[in-house]
Every structure is written in structure tokens, then in C-alpha cells.
Amino acid sequence: MPKGMEDFIKMKLAKEKIVMITAYDYVQAGIAGEAGADIVLIGDSLATTVQGRDNTIGVTLDEMIYHAKIVKSALKDTFVACDMPFMSYQVSTEQALTNAGKILKESGVNAVKIEGGEALAGTVKRLVESGIPVMGHTGLMPQFINVLGSYKVQGKIESQVKKLVNDAVALEDAGAFMIVLEAMPEEATLNVCSNINIPTIGIGAGRYTDGQVLVFYDAVGMLSQKPPKFVKKFADSRSLLINALKIYRDEVKSGIFPSKENIYK
Numbered sequence: 323m324p325k326g327m328e329d330f331i332k333m334k335l336a337k338e339k340i341v342m343i344t345a346y347d348y349v350q351a352g353i354a355g356e357a358g359a360d361i362v363l364i365g366d367s368l369a370t371t372v373q374g375r376d377n378t379i380g381v382t383l384d385e386m387i388y389h390a391k392i393v394k395s396a397l398k399d400t401f402v403a404c405d406m407p408f409m410s411y412q413v414s415t416e417q418a419l420t421n422a423g424k425i426l427k428e429s430g431v432n433a434v435k436i437e438g439g440e441a442l443a444g445t446v447k448r449l450v451e452s453g454i455p456v457m458g459h460t461g462l463m464p465q466f467i468n469v470l471g472s473y474k475v476q477g478k479i480e481s482q483v484k485k486l487v488n489d490a491v492a493l494e495d496a497g498a499f500m501i502v503l504e505a506m507p508e509e510a511t512l513n514v515c516s517n518i519n520i521p522t523i524g525i526g527a528g529r530y531t532d533g534q535v536l537v538f539y540d541a542v543g544m545l546s547q548k549p550p551k552f553v554k555k556f557a558d559s560r561s562l563l564i565n566a567l568k569i570y571r572d573e574v575k576s577g578i579f580p581s582k583e584n585i586y587k
């Protein structure tokens with residue numbers, strides 16, 4: 323049985339950090355599971371990391387479900403959440419219910435994640451009342467890129483912090499079981515965390531959240547572009563893989579590969 327929402331509350335109370343990582347395919351999901359992630363997220367970041375888009379706006383519901391199905395199939399015993407993509411839940415509560423239901427039914431994931439705060443509280447409440455666990459996401463919300471203009475740190479001024487706190491409280495009151503806080507100064511994070519009781523997961527939000535999340539490719543150092551300041555590369559997989567493929571190329575060209583061990587009799 324995967325961990326559930328009550329386990330995450332227990333972990334928060336026991337001050338055991340919750341570890342979340344994104345995954346987009348079967349191999350990554352297996353690796354994340356074997357490494358002991360508490361939660362695996364099919365993030366809509368797959369729009370940029372897998373699909374090579376400029377931002378997360380274009381990824382579709384069906385594409386998210388395709389990846390979610392594959393990830394969940396590798397992770398029977400891990401709690402898996404899936405992002406609802408841009409404009410798959412903002413239009414109306416009915417739209418959110420239909421699409422969140424479709425994600426859960428077709429992929430088997432355990433929860434959905436949505437970006438937003440107080441304005442979506444009514445929607446979150448209906449989803450939760452209908453049996454759909456909801457993870458909130460506030461602070462920097464990448465789906466707001468066309469309003470923000472760039473991916474800016476949020477909560478640098480008092481009025482923003484007040485809004486972040488209001489949004490988090492509204493999400494908790496509506497029944498969200500957890501909130502992702504993205505790109506915030508630690509002081510703002512502390513302010514939000516001290517006003518709610520559900521677990522918080524940070525990404526670029528400092529040390530005081532109940533857990534952390536990173537994008538898989540960032541954590542293992544697979545991307546060519548320089549990662550943002552909050553990322554720690556726990557490996558340099560890109561160099562490792564390029565070197566491996568260079569050796570493969572050289573061995574094919576020189577006739578070293580395939581050798582006797584690689585040939586059927």
C-alpha cells in the first residue's frame with residue numbers, strides 16, 4: 323500500500339521530511355521508487371523537460387494522463403500525484419471535476435495538483451468532497467507565466483506575503499491535503515507554514531517546509547541549461563551519458579563493439 327494523506331500528516335508531526343520528485347516515464351518512476359521517494363509527481367514541467375516547450379502552458383490533459391498512466395504503472399506502492407494542466411480546471415468547478423476524475427480513473431494516480439489559492443477554494447472543496455485528493459501549489463505558479471512575464475520569486479513584499487498566507491489558509495480550509503510552495507524567501511515560507519496545519523513541500527522556498535520537491539532532470543543533472551539557484555545537482559548524469567555514448571560511437575567505428583560476448587551462436 324502506498325503512503326497516504328494521514329501518513330504525511332504523521333511525518334509532519336514527527337518532523338520527518340517528506341521527499342517528492344517528479345517523474346515522467348516508467349524508467350524514471352522506477353528509479354524514484356527504488357530511491358525511496360515518498361511522493362512522485364507527474365509535473366506539468368514535462369512540457370519543458372520532455373516536450374521541449376518554452377513553458378507549461380501548452381501541455382494537454384491527454385498528454386498528462388499518458389505520462390501519469392506510465393509512471394503509476396511503475397509505482398504500485400508509492401503515492402503518485404499528477405498536475406492538472408493549464409485551463410483544465412480554471413474554467414468551472416464542473417470542468418475541474420470532470421478532468422480530475424478523468425486523471426484519477428484513467429491513470430490510477432492518488433491525487434491531483436492544481437496551481438492557485440483562494441480563487442480556487444470552491445473548486446478544491448468540490449473535488450475533495452467528490453473523493454479527489456488535492457495538493458495545492460502557490461508562491462510562483464508557472465501556469466501564470468503570461469501574467470507574470472518571467473519566473474519571479476514571490477513573497478518579497480508584505481502584501482504578497484499576506485496574499486500567500488490567505489491563499490494557503492483558503493486551500494487548507496477547502497480540504498487540500500498538502501501545499502507546494504514555489505520560489506519564496508524563507509521568511510515568507512515561515513509565515514505561510516506557521517498559519518496552516520497541513521504539510522508543505524518546498525521548491526526554492528528554503529529549509530522550513532515539511533518536505534522538498536525537485537524536477538527529476540534537475541536533481542540528476544541531465545539538462546544542458548544552467549539550473550536555477552535553488553536546484554542542487556545530486557549527479558552529473560548528462561556528462562556521464564554523453565561520455566557513455568561517445569565510447570559506444572568510438573567502439574562501433576573502430577569495430578570493438580560488438581565483440582564475441584555480444585554475438586548469438
Ligand code: KIV
Nearest residue numbers: 344365366367502535
Ligand atoms: O510541474 C512540476 O514539476 C511542479 C513541481 C516542480 C512542483 O509543479
